[in-house]
Amino acid sequence: MEDYRGELPDQNRKISPATVKMITIIVLIILLMIPTGLISGLINERSGRRMEAVDEISSKWGNAQMLCGPFITLPYEVVQKDYVRTHSAHFLPHELNTNGEAKPMNLSRGIYEAVVYNSILEISGTFKKFDLEKLGIDPQNVDWDKATLEIGITDMRGLTKRVSGKFNKTDLKMGPGLSSKDVFESGISSPIAVDAIQEEYTFSIQICLNGSYSLQFIPLGETTSVDMKSDWSSPSFFGAYLPGERNVGDGFEANWNILDLNREYPQYWVDEGYGVQRSGFGVKFINTADAYQQSERALKYAILFILVAFVGFFLVEVITKVRIHPIQYALVGMAIVIFYLLLVSVSEHIAFGGAYLASCTAVMILVTGYSSSVLKSRKFALIVGGVYAVLYGYLFILLQLEDYSLVSGVAGLAVLLGLTMYLTRNIDWYAVEL
Structure with a gap:
């Protein structure tokens, strides 16, 4: 009988660090959906208060x-x-x-x-x-x-x-x-x-x-x-x-x-x-300048902004071998979530356009400055800031659209996915070591 000496799979093979990091990132994204849900509840509460005020005014005027x-x-x-x-x-x-x-x-x-x-x-x-x-x-x-x-x-x-x-x-x-x-x-x-x-x-x-x-x-x-x-x-x-x-x-x-x-x-x-x-x-x-409705629409894209930040940081880790701790990922994610809280609070006092500009500027400065320290590279930090400037600008355009907001949003997602696939086309994921 022929002696079969093929190698059996290594049952004790360890999960690679890259896989662990990806799982950690997914868990962080899921956890960050909790504060976005709380912000959505806050928007509904503030909108309800506005409706009470509108009803009171209307009851006296007509x-x-x-x-x-x-x-x-x-x-x-x-x-x-x-x-x-x-x-x-x-x-x-x-x-x-x-x-x-x-x-x-x-x-x-x-x-x-x-x-x-x-x-x-x-x-x-x-x-x-x-x-x-x-x-x-x-x-x-x-x-x-x-x-x-x-x-x-x-x-x-x-x-x-x-x-x-x-x-x-x-x-x-x-x-x-x-x-x-x-x-x-x-x-x-x-x-x-x-x-x-x-x-x-x-x-x-x-x-x-x-x-x-x-x-x-x-x-x-x-x-x-x-x-x-x-x-x-x-x-x-x-x-x-x-x-x-x-x-x-x-x-x-x-x-x-x-x-x-x-x-x-x-x-x-x-x-x-x-x-x-x-x-x-x-x-x-x-x-048409209903700040709560527009803030709620903007909040639907929160997961996209968090995902872009985390994917970007992960790719920088893969390419430059700079280690980024999960806590640093979480801090950047919280900064992105804070944008929506800023948007709601500021838009109650000034026009939505001005509130949007002030909020996204504050968050971009925060994320870009922190990225410069975390990534150990001013160049990568400026790229992060530029990407978010484009994303926030694109989101603002989506918020102004009525009939074409869905198709425009899907088109944007397709472009981001295609860009990510292009940038990572030569990476050997089996050989990645963090």
Whole structure:
């Protein structure tokens, strides 16, 4: 029998120092994710406090507003056996035109700001003859003396002046409250003179309305037209309909044209029948300089920055044989994590761009100076500083992007990976000794 004397694997072969160092680096990266998680919790806490301050400001100035109307309510009676029941017939305008201007501003409470606005709205249009027959209403049962013109408003505290206007050239006498909550929860109303004969009624109304965050309209008209303008440069159009025309620059101008065919409720009905709020549309006044949101987005890239630093130091160890202790790795990692804490705290007091520049400059000076001592080479330290200058600049660009942030981030990762592969292509990892 042939004597097989092949060498068996060395069961007692020791793990190489390079492998131990890599495992240590991975453990350090995992441990450094703990403080980044704590910073994320801090960002959420501070953001919650800001929202509380915004809600407090809004509650005194005026909350998000929705304007519904005007519409006409006619009360009428129906005799049923031995009792009389009162119903309300609601009629929507044939033509509804709104021309408005909103003037947003920032109000502060401590270090927090809330976006509020003052709007001036000119509302005009027409009502057609009441089609009582289709609703099965006898004109003689209508209490014409109690007919009202009504406008739904979300937050009555936003009214800054008495609402003025005319109905068929007669001055309106608007008072608080609606005749019912069939169409809207709150608002104002005025008695009007109407009858079963007149073919058309005209109206014109002026409203000064304070609010915050957003301004919406309900398309009650058979044809509804809304023209809005403002000096706010970052509007967000939302709701059931987007503007057919818009122009956004230093401010914005937007126009909506909506038909009754575009919604799910008719021009008239009896009592509570439809949720007209679902057809609301309008504009949000967005503050794009939300430091907490941008800080949270920046924090998602923390692992990338830590990984780049540790991989860079490890490669320097491999190439130059300079020994770097795990504690030194950890200190550099903590300096990188501190950047996000600096960013959150400084951005509460100055613009996000300035806070970002100050924070990344402080961290780059800290890391570069420490690297010079650890790596025993000013050249390598300057390379580290240069790499981080590029990374922080790239991260800032990513934070400004909306639609292309993901693809840009992935492209950056691919470039870094490719660069690392290129620089290490000639290293014999089996022969590495630290």
